[in-house]
Structures are given as structure tokens and as C-alpha cells.
Amino acid sequence: MSRRSALLHLALAAAGIAAPFVFPAHTVQFAVFWVFVLFALTWDIMGGHMGYNSLGNILFFGLGMYICALVQIGLVYDIAEYTAANGAVHIDFTDAQYFHGLALGVAAAALGPVLVAAALSWIVFGLRGPYFAIGTLGVAIAAAELTNAWDYVGGGQGIAMPVFPGGPGMRERFFYAACMAAAVACYLFLRWLYGTRFRLAINAIRDDEDKAEALGLHTGRYKMVAWSISAFFLGIAGALFGNMTGFIEPLETAYPTLTFGIFMVAMTLLGGKGMLWGPVVGAAVFYTLRELTWTYLLGWQYIALGVLIIVNVVYFQQGILGWLRARRPQWFA
Amino acid sequence: MTPALIEVRNVRKAFGGVVANRDVSLDVERGRITGLIGPNGSGKTTLFSSIVGQHPIDSGSIRFEGREISRLDVQRIARLGLLRTFQQTRIFSKMDCVQNLLVSLPHRETAWSHMFRRYPPEVIEKAERLLEFVGLYAKRRLVAGSLSFGQQKLLEFAMALMNEPKVLLLDEPTAGINPTLVNALIERLKRSNREFGITLFVIEHNMRVIMNLASRIYCMSRGELLASGSPAEIRDDRRVIDAYLGAQ
Structure with a gap:
């Protein structure tokens, strides 16, 4: 890394850390900015580098959001009872319960979507071009409708998330820091990834997938891993966004296609x-x-x-x- | 007598009602340059596509190093060391020449971790050496899509060499290349065969090229194998001349 590039990175990191202190009233909006960075970085892995335009990546955001919520609640309460009570019991999380639940929930929200992406890749990667775009969009819409109809997870009523313990302003700053950390981690990971063989392989798939196959490239494997990486970071983004918002429901919050x-x-x-x-x-x-x-x-x-x-x-x-x-x-x- | 590197036996391939290959049998000997000629539409490219697994064959058998490969898919066959270049040149147009070569490294490793390695310096050197070999070193950092058609053919040939195949199927390597470059390309094809030990199987319309290049030539016509033999035998074969000139 050159000196100038290192300085630029440091300056941006400093600005990112300072932002919620300089404009405390806008902390949540700034956190949303980092979620947007995650959205764009993860979409570009396939859309930009691999030539596969997915319109359904929001699926992993919603999955992460719901998986995290269910883990957080399920560790302490019966989920069906909680969702039926419409959030009326949510005040009873202790600090330890909250943070253990959140940590486990975020981990599950990262891994769950990876498994879903890997499983779905056997189906959707048979599609190319506009068919792939529409196919993935269909998957995301289906996920939204299924969640909407599934009463166990609150259905269209949604779920009131556990309330962040801690004083005024703490919740915003905590989730701002978490969103920024996730976005920076994603950036650093991709920076490393694009320096490996992986990048040339997915670029080759973008330029001419048939030729890549003719050279013996494990194209299926690369496509699956590319989508799983998107799913991993989007799952985390969904988990953090859900907790920051405080209330989640399928159509507007979790799967807003x-x-x-x-x-x-x-x-x-x-x-x-x-x-x-x-x-x-x-x-x-x-x-x-x-x-x-x-x-x-x-x-x-x-x-x-x-x-x-x-x-x-x-x-x-x-x-x-x-x-x-x-x-x-x-x-x- | 050792079996041939590629043994094609009684292969039939039809597209709907059109029989592109009928009862085709031929051998590609290890270490040699074998030619495949025939008028347009005689089924040469179809046979290539069948050999590399682009499409399933209707019946017959294709063996590579004694192993039946007619049911394997393209990627697996490529990893065995059987590679083809395309008649319509296919390169990775938005990547530069060096990157085109790097991504063409053999993909025989099965470990997933291999996907995340970096390219060691000796591999990059090798890519540059091969670009020098085909005369594209000065253009190594240019985006492949900006090269002329002839240069793209040379690049595709270098990519094939980077893949270290045992046998290379070349579909009209000199088509669309200017005459002065053709001689240079023939020389490089011969060197790749002689120095790197790559068996070549070449479709070619240019008779001067194929007579000069191949030690054995097969001629196809209307989906069937018409004749085979040394360049001299093929040149004097009445049936071959008739097939090309359309005489009865």
C-alpha cells in the first residue's frame, strides 16, 4: 500500500469514527450509510466482477435479520409465545442475555444465509443473463411472501426486537460502530480476495463462461463461493439493521426488493x-x-x-x- | 503397438434430422500432429465438440489415454489434459493478456483453498515467456479485446499452452490470419509439438498449411470419414479431390 493510499484509508476511518460524535442526531442515518456500503460491495462481487446480475440478494439481508431475531428471542423465550404476544414481553432481557443473544444471533445470521446461498446455487446458476436476474428476484419475493404467511415468526405482524440495554444514545452508537465494523471488514476481505486467483476466475466467467469451462475452470464452485460471500456479509447487515430498527416485518424491512x-x-x-x-x-x-x-x-x-x-x-x-x-x-x- | 492417445470409434451425432457425424472412427497418435480436413459442413467441428464433451454423442465411443470420456463434461475433460481452441476465437476480452494467461493455468488441483492463492512470480514469468513465444509480449498489458483478430488467435494459442494440455485440438488456427503471420504460426505450432511435447489435432482449410504440418491426415465429407493417410496419399486421393471440387 502506498503512503498516499494509507493516508486516505486512515482519514476515512477517522471520519467514520468521528461522525457520530460530531453529528449525534444523525447516528442512525450514518449507520444506514455503512449498510449501503455493504449492499454495494456485496452486490458487486457477482454483478460487477462475475457478470451475474442478481436482483435477489436482499434475500440474505432478510434471512439474516430473521435468523438473528429468532436466535435472540429463542434463547430466552418460546418463540411462538413471544410473537403471539406481539412484543409485550420484550422488556425482560437482562444485559447478559441481550449481548449473548446478539452475538450468537449475528453469527447465525452470517452462516445461515451462506448455507441457503450454497443450496440455492445448484438451482439458480443453471440460469444465465436476464433469466438469472429474474430467477433470483423470484426467490427473494417468495421468501418475503413465505415469511409474511408464517405466523410462528410473527407473519405480517412482524417481531418487536429485544430492547437494547444502556442509556440514551448508546444503542445508536453501538449499532453505528457494529455496522461500520462490518462494512470495513467486508472491504478488507474483498481487498484481499481480489488479489487472489479468485478475482481472475470470476472475471473470466464474466467475459466468457463457456471458454472458462473449456479451460477446465471449476466454474460452479467459483459461482457458489461468490454468492456465499455476498450472503455472509448481507446476513450480518440484516441482523444489525433489524436490531437497530427495533421492529422487523417481512415486506418493508426484511425483504424490501x-x-x-x-x-x-x-x-x-x-x-x-x-x-x-x-x-x-x-x-x-x-x-x-x-x-x-x-x-x-x-x-x-x-x-x-x-x-x-x-x-x-x-x-x-x-x-x-x-x-x-x-x-x-x-x-x- | 501402443494404443492411440485419442481413439474415436463409430461415433454418431445428429442434430434433429441432420446427421453431422456418421460412424466416424479415427486415431490421434501421441506426440504427432494429426490433421482433419473436409469441405464446409462436413462435420469436423462437430467431431471436435464431441471429443471435448461439448455435447453428448448419440452412439459410439471416445477414449482418451484408454479411458472412456464420451460421458464426461467439458470441464472434467479439460482437466484431463484435452483442450480445444475455437474457430471463432474466444478470449477474455476485458482482461489484459497476462491475466488471460494466468487464468488459463491448469485447473487440476481439487482443493478449494487453491481458489484463494496468489500467483507466484514464476507463474507470471511463465505467462510472459509464452506471450513472448507467440509474439505478444509488447502487448501484454493491453486489454485482450483491443487486439486484432489475428493477435487474439495467437493469444488463445498461448492460453492453450499455459494450460499444459496433453493434446490440443485446434479449429482452423490460421483462418483470418494474414499470410505473413501464417508461417510464423505454423512454426510455433510445430515447436509446441516438438519442444513441449503437445500432441496436436488440427482442423484446417488451408491445404498448404496442413500438408506442411501434419504427419497423418483424415478427410471428412458429409459427416463421414472419406479417407486417411499421409499428406502425399491424401493429396493424390481421387475421392478427396472430388469431395472438395464437388465432382461425382
């Missing part, structure tokens, strides 16, 4: 796909624009985002960093 599910794609395309920093820059710009439109264009915010996506896809396919790379290749050497 039309908002977060599309944002993932939009952010990556905006920043520049297939580049480590592209999704991060995309997340930052998209997040800022989203906050601005929600504040100043309320009622028109989705139209503004739609226009942004159309302009991006039609006139600016290379994304911000792709455009910059064409202009200033020496910065990317």
Missing part, C-alpha cells in the same frame, strides 16, 4: 462496477442524493431516484470511477 434490493444495483452501477472502490463511492453518492431528495423533494424522491438510475444506465454506464479511470488511468495503476 423494490427499495434496498434495487438500491444495491443502482449504487454499484453509479460508482463503477467491477472495481473495489466503485461500490463504496457509489454508496456514498447515492446515500447523499437519497438523503437530499428525501429532505427537499419529499413526495418526488422516488421519481428523482428513478431519473438518476435512468441517466446512469443510459448515458453513464461506466459509473463515476469507471469514468475517472478512463480520464486519469495513472491514478488506477
Whole structure:
């Protein structure tokens, strides 16, 4: 790592740590920013580097959210009783119970989606191009509807999450730190991963999968691992987001295919796909624009985002960093 | 007598009502250069695709080093050391030349951890040496999609060598290459056979090239094997001349 690059990383990390202290009222929104970074980074593994455009990655976010909630509650209460009581018993978690539950829940929320991704990969990776996109979207929608109809996990009523013990402002700061840590860990992991054979292999699948097969590449294996990595970090993101929100339900919070599910794609395309920093820059710009439109264009915010996506896809396919790379290749050497 | 490296026996392959290969039997001898000629549509590429497992054959048998491979899939056959290049050149167009070669390393290791290794310096050196071998060293950091068609063919050939196959099936290696480059390519094909010990099985329309290259030539016509023999025998075979010129 060059000196300049190290300094840039340090400056960004310092800004990330300082943000909730400088603007304490916005801590939750800042935490959402890190979740957006996770969305874009994980989507880019397949969408950018492997040429497989999944519209269903939100599945793992929702799965992680629900798995974490069920572990947290199930360790202390009978889940059916808890969900039937509509959260009326949630005040009884002790500090130790809460943090043990959360730690175990996040671990399960990371591993559960990996297993689901590995199992589903035998089915969905038989599809290519637009069929893969629609197939994965179908899986995510089905998961949302199944959860919605499943009373044991609260159905459409949702679940009131255990309440964070600790004083005012502590909950926000705790989850901000956790979201930032997860996003940074994901970034560092991908930074390492893209330095290995894995990156060239998934790039080869993107450029010509038949040729990759003809060379003997274990394409199925690479695709499965790529999706499982996305699932791992998205599961953690879902677990943290659910706890931060305090109340989860299937359609709007856990499996929002039309908002977060599309944002993932939009952010990556905006920043520049297939580049480590592209999704991060995309997340930052998209997040800022989203906050601005929600504040100043309320009622028109989705139209503004739609226009942004159309302009991006039609006139600016290379994304911000792709455009910059064409202009200033020496910065990317 | 040792068995041939590839033994094709009575292979039949039809696409709907069109029989592309009918009762085809041939041998590719280890260490040699074998040629396959025939008019357009005579079933040469179909036979290649059958051998490398691109599609299942209807009947017959294909053996590689004595092992039946007609039921294996493409990736597994490639890992055995049986590789093909494509008539329509196929390279990884958004990756640079060195990356194209690196990803073409043999994929015979079965350990999953292998996916996450880095490329050791000697592998990168090898990639650069092979690019030098095909005359693309100066372009090694260019994106493969920006190369000319002829250069892409050379790159695909280098990728095949990187894969360290035992036998390489080349589908019209000189098609679309300018005449001055053709001689250089023939020289490299011969060297890869002589120096790296790679058995070659070559489809070629350019008679001058194949007569110069192969020690044994098979000729196909309308899905069937028409004749086989040394270049001299094939050149003088009346049936071969008729097949090409359409005489009866």
C-alpha cells in the first residue's frame, strides 16, 4: 500500500469514527450509510466482477435479520409465545442475555444465509443473463411472501426486537460502530480476495463462461463461493439493521426488493462496477442524493431516484470511477 | 503397438434430422500432429465438440489415454489434459493478456483453498515467456479485446499452452490470419509439438498449411470419414479431390 493510499484509508476511518460524535442526531442515518456500503460491495462481487446480475440478494439481508431475531428471542423465550404476544414481553432481557443473544444471533445470521446461498446455487446458476436476474428476484419475493404467511415468526405482524440495554444514545452508537465494523471488514476481505486467483476466475466467467469451462475452470464452485460471500456479509447487515430498527416485518424491512434490493444495483452501477472502490463511492453518492431528495423533494424522491438510475444506465454506464479511470488511468495503476 | 492417445470409434451425432457425424472412427497418435480436413459442413467441428464433451454423442465411443470420456463434461475433460481452441476465437476480452494467461493455468488441483492463492512470480514469468513465444509480449498489458483478430488467435494459442494440455485440438488456427503471420504460426505450432511435447489435432482449410504440418491426415465429407493417410496419399486421393471440387 502506498503512503498516499494509507493516508486516505486512515482519514476515512477517522471520519467514520468521528461522525457520530460530531453529528449525534444523525447516528442512525450514518449507520444506514455503512449498510449501503455493504449492499454495494456485496452486490458487486457477482454483478460487477462475475457478470451475474442478481436482483435477489436482499434475500440474505432478510434471512439474516430473521435468523438473528429468532436466535435472540429463542434463547430466552418460546418463540411462538413471544410473537403471539406481539412484543409485550420484550422488556425482560437482562444485559447478559441481550449481548449473548446478539452475538450468537449475528453469527447465525452470517452462516445461515451462506448455507441457503450454497443450496440455492445448484438451482439458480443453471440460469444465465436476464433469466438469472429474474430467477433470483423470484426467490427473494417468495421468501418475503413465505415469511409474511408464517405466523410462528410473527407473519405480517412482524417481531418487536429485544430492547437494547444502556442509556440514551448508546444503542445508536453501538449499532453505528457494529455496522461500520462490518462494512470495513467486508472491504478488507474483498481487498484481499481480489488479489487472489479468485478475482481472475470470476472475471473470466464474466467475459466468457463457456471458454472458462473449456479451460477446465471449476466454474460452479467459483459461482457458489461468490454468492456465499455476498450472503455472509448481507446476513450480518440484516441482523444489525433489524436490531437497530427495533421492529422487523417481512415486506418493508426484511425483504424490501423494490427499495434496498434495487438500491444495491443502482449504487454499484453509479460508482463503477467491477472495481473495489466503485461500490463504496457509489454508496456514498447515492446515500447523499437519497438523503437530499428525501429532505427537499419529499413526495418526488422516488421519481428523482428513478431519473438518476435512468441517466446512469443510459448515458453513464461506466459509473463515476469507471469514468475517472478512463480520464486519469495513472491514478488506477 | 501402443494404443492411440485419442481413439474415436463409430461415433454418431445428429442434430434433429441432420446427421453431422456418421460412424466416424479415427486415431490421434501421441506426440504427432494429426490433421482433419473436409469441405464446409462436413462435420469436423462437430467431431471436435464431441471429443471435448461439448455435447453428448448419440452412439459410439471416445477414449482418451484408454479411458472412456464420451460421458464426461467439458470441464472434467479439460482437466484431463484435452483442450480445444475455437474457430471463432474466444478470449477474455476485458482482461489484459497476462491475466488471460494466468487464468488459463491448469485447473487440476481439487482443493478449494487453491481458489484463494496468489500467483507466484514464476507463474507470471511463465505467462510472459509464452506471450513472448507467440509474439505478444509488447502487448501484454493491453486489454485482450483491443487486439486484432489475428493477435487474439495467437493469444488463445498461448492460453492453450499455459494450460499444459496433453493434446490440443485446434479449429482452423490460421483462418483470418494474414499470410505473413501464417508461417510464423505454423512454426510455433510445430515447436509446441516438438519442444513441449503437445500432441496436436488440427482442423484446417488451408491445404498448404496442413500438408506442411501434419504427419497423418483424415478427410471428412458429409459427416463421414472419406479417407486417411499421409499428406502425399491424401493429396493424390481421387475421392478427396472430388469431395472438395464437388465432382461425382
